[in-house]
Amino acid sequence: MSARDDILGTVRRSLKRGGLTAEQEAPLLARLARPQAGPIPARSAGRDRRGLVELFDSQACEVHATVARVASLADVPAAIGDYLARQNLPAEMTAAPDKLLDGIPWDRRPLLRLKRGKPDPADAVGLSAAFAGIAETGTLMLISGAHSPSTLNFLPDTHVVVLPAARLVGPLEEAWKRLRAATGAMKLAGAAMPRTVNFITGPSRSADIELTLQLGAHGPRRLHIVVVEDDAVA
Amino acid sequence: MLTTSPAFKDNAHRALGDPVLQRALALLKTGFHERRQRAVDRLPEFDALRDAAKAIKDHTLAHLDWYLERFEVNCRAAGGQVHWCRTPEEARQTVLALCRRFNARTATKGKTMIAEEIGLNEFLEENGVEPVETDLGEYIIQLRHEAPSHIIAPAIHLTRTEVAETFRAAHTDLDPARPLDEPRALVAEARARLRQRFLDADVGITGANFLIAETGSSVIVTNEGNGDLTQLLPKAHIVLASLEKVVPTAEDLAVILRVLARSATGQDMSVYTTVSTGPKRPSDLDGPGEYHVVLLDNGRSELLGSEFQEILRCIRCGACMNNCPVYGAIGGHAYGWVYPGPMGAVLTPALIGIEHAGHLPNASTFCGKCESVCTMHIPLPKLMRHWREREYERKLSPRTMRAGLKLWAFLAKRPALYHALTGFAAKLLAALGRRHGSFYNLPLAGGWTATREMPAPQGKTFREQWRERQHNAGTAR
Numbered sequence: 001m002s003a004r005d006d007i008l009g010t011v012r013r014s015l016k017r018g019g020l021t022a023e024q025e026a027p028l029l030a031r032l033a034r035p036q037a038g039p040i041p042a043r044s045a046g047r048d049r050r051g052l053v054e055l056f057d058s059q060a061c062e063v064h065a066t067v068a069r070v071a072s073l074a075d076v077p078a079a080i081g082d083y084l085a086r087q088n089l090p091a092e093m094t095a096a097p098d099k100l101l102d103g104i105p106w107d108r109r110p111l112l113r114l115k116r117g118k119p120d121p122a123d124a125v126g127l128s129a130a131f132a133g134i135a136e137t138g139t140l141m142l143i144s145g146a147h148s149p150s151t152l153n154f155l156p157d158t159h160v161v162v163l164p165a166a167r168l169v170g171p172l173e174e175a176w177k178r179l180r181a182a183t184g185a186m187k188l189a190g191a192a193m194p195r196t197v198n199f200i201t202g203p204s205r206s207a208d209i210e211l212t213l214q215l216g217a218h219g220p221r222r223l224h225i226v227v228v229e230d231d232a233v234a
Numbered sequence: 235m236l237t238t239s240p241a242f243k244d245n246a247h248r249a250l251g252d253p254v255l256q257r258a259l260a261l262l263k264t265g266f267h268e269r270r271q272r273a274v275d276r277l278p279e280f281d282a283l284r285d286a287a288k289a290i291k292d293h294t295l296a297h298l299d300w301y302l303e304r305f306e307v308n309c310r311a312a313g314g315q316v317h318w319c320r321t322p323e324e325a326r327q328t329v330l331a332l333c334r335r336f337n338a339r340t341a342t343k344g345k346t347m348i349a350e351e352i353g354l355n356e357f358l359e360e361n362g363v364e365p366v367e368t369d370l371g372e373y374i375i376q377l378r379h380e381a382p383s384h385i386i387a388p389a390i391h392l393t394r395t396e397v398a399e400t401f402r403a404a405h406t407d408l409d410p411a412r413p414l415d416e417p418r419a420l421v422a423e424a425r426a427r428l429r430q431r432f433l434d435a436d437v438g439i440t441g442a443n444f445l446i447a448e449t450g451s452s453v454i455v456t457n458e459g460n461g462d463l464t465q466l467l468p469k470a471h472i473v474l475a476s477l478e479k480v481v482p483t484a485e486d487l488a489v490i491l492r493v494l495a496r497s498a499t500g501q502d503m504s505v506y507t508t509v510s511t512g513p514k515r516p517s518d519l520d521g522p523g524e525y526h527v528v529l530l531d532n533g534r535s536e537l538l539g540s541e542f543q544e545i546l547r548c549i550r551c552g553a554c555m556n557n558c559p560v561y562g563a564i565g566g567h568a569y570g571w572v573y574p575g576p577m578g579a580v581l582t583p584a585l586i587g588i589e590h591a592g593h594l595p596n597a598s599t600f601c602g603k604c605e606s607v608c609t610m611h612i613p614l615p616k617l618m619r620h621w622r623e624r625e626y627e628r629k630l631s632p633r634t635m636r637a638g639l640k641l642w643a644f645l646a647k648r649p650a651l652y653h654a655l656t657g658f659a660a661k662l663l664a665a666l667g668r669r670h671g672s673f674y675n676l677p678l679a680g681g682w683t684a685t686r687e688m689p690a691p692q693g694k695t696f697r698e699q700w701r702e703r704q705h706n707a708g709t710a711r
């Protein structure tokens with residue numbers, strides 16, 4: 001008997017039944033077809049967009065990310081240029097070949113140099129666009145694809161992420177909903193699911209030595225989030 | 235991994251007398267359980283979420299065959315492969331065959347308890363594949379050829395001084411005079427060291443905190459980001475997961491994530507929660523070319539439907555050990571195998587046999603703290619008691635203990651005799667212990683008095699005192 005059949009057989013024997021009948025299967029199929037949310041913390045409930053920005057900002061700062069809020073896409077180059085200068089970092093970034101990022105008027109900050117594509121190991125600063133922001137915990141959601149290499153989230157020492165306020169949601173469940181809607185399939189199976197979905201809450205850290213917090217264990221030491229408050233940017 | 239669980243008593247004894255370990259363990263209080271408490275206090279819905287998380291796991295376990303089949307179908311649909319393995323040996327061979335297929339000379343590894351469970355590192359080394367641990371704590375203990383002593387903080391038994399010594403001994407090409415006094419310097423050195431290993435690895439191996447049946451994905455939850463570099467850079471991503479890791483949907487995952495990080499490290503969310511589904515897609519710019527899930531049973535299917543089923547709800551948050559007085563006194567290594575603390579005391583006998591791990595369920599004060607903090611409401615003391623019963627039934631407990639229990643049972647059934655004897659013993663001990671108030675040495679109780687003092691009784695038994703109080707209360711009324 002194959003290991004697979006053997007294991008499934010033992011599971012069924014232990015549960016004192018055979019395989020499920022069609023009748024027993026029906027509620028399970030329904031549960032998978034229409035996933036239901038569990039209890040959702042009130043922390044992020046009933047907030048308008050401004051309220052979500054406030055919550056996201058404070059939660060992200062609590063986990064040692066830094067947040068800059070700008071009015072429109074046109075303000076992004078200056079915000080990022082200033083940030084890099086303040087941190088004494090080179091004005092050089094490897095950027096995801098993303099539509100939102102391509103729409104930013106980078107020429108407003110001529111000294112900022114951008115390279116599009118996936119990062120080389122030595123690249124110091126990575127630039128991504130978030131698929132969603134989760135206000136409840138100050139978490140970014142990034143998904144892999146032709147427009148967004150996942151290694152960009154981990155290799156460079158500094159990660160800068162642009163997040164339109166319109167992409168902010170309250171709880172994690174709403175972020176899944178956005179992904180379900182974006183893929184056009186309620187079911188996230190197979191090709192509908194991106195290869196890698198990263199939920200990122202603050203910069204990399206370790207407490208493995210004497211339980212003392214150290215930032216920048218393997219992933220980025222710094223996570224800087226630029227929230228674009230212009231409602232027209234989606 | 236080889237077990238030293240049968241030597242639990244000696245292990246524990248050594249641990250109690252180890253000043254370095256004792257200093258490290260003192261950190262558990264501020265480092266773990268106070269942080270957990272703060273995070274829990276900040277979330278009014280914590281208990282409701284805990285109940286919901288338990289219900290999700292109970293539901294999944296009751297239909298485990300069905301959800302595993304769903305997981306397999308959806309994993310395949312995304313281009314992944316599932317390898318079912320009954321035993322550690324089957325799992326080791328599967329991983330080795332995959333490594334060989336990619337001509338792998340090195341395999342980077344994210345944190346995986348299943349790899350420890352199946353003794354993967356030694357096996358790969360013997361077969362010419364170098365495993366490289368990338369989680370900082372795991373990296374440190376790999377250099378020291380030690381086993382993890384905690385499921386969340388594998389190197390918690392070490393202080394910074396020992397880590398610095400380890401790095402100096404291992405990284406001999408670096409300036410021997412470099413300063414390594416601060417954890418910051420140690421983290422930076424490990425980071426620089428491991429960067430190249432990530433880039434060179436042929437295969438990346440991670441564990442899985444969860445599998446999602448709906449999507450066919452595996453999920454890892456980390457703070458360092460090492461698990462991500464491990465899976466994104468090499469040609470293949472191999473996931474090691476045991477059967478009970480599966481949850482039905484992405485929404486179910488959201489519920490459990492809210493209780494996991496808070497219980498484990500006191501964070502609202504761990505830094506990186508990564509959901510991986512299949513290999514890289516044709517248009518993707520990076521990611522592994524192949525994706526394999528090694529699904530290990532190793533006796534878990536037999537636990538279903540037994541009195542131990544509830545341990546399969548465990549999400550490895552570590553709260554039970556962080557709050558356990560026994561773990562806090564002796565650390566994780568004394569338990570002698572992969573899983574320490576209360577959850578280990580229940581799981582280890584199930585995985586390696588009660589005949590090898592009988593001491594573990596006995597290493598409990600039955601204070602109930604583990605059950606009260608357990609994220610998944612697992613009745614750990616009750617399950618330990620079940621093991622004790624099994625051990626007794628199978629006549630595995632020591633003869634003196636069995637004789638003692640028999641004697642006690644004989645007396646307990648004869649109250650008058652019990653009363654007379656205990657009354658006499660209490661008076662005798664009180665008279666003997668009057669001077670110090672406690673005993674440093676007592677015949678027949680050396681196991682107790684070797685590391686503790688035995689308080690001398692006050693001269694009367696509980697039953698005598700009770701009767702007197704009842705009597706006094708009666709006359710006062």
Ligand code: SF4
Nearest residue numbers: 548549551552554608
């Ligand atoms: S037994 Fe409970 S507290 Fe212990 S690790 Fe498992 S889920 Fe966490």
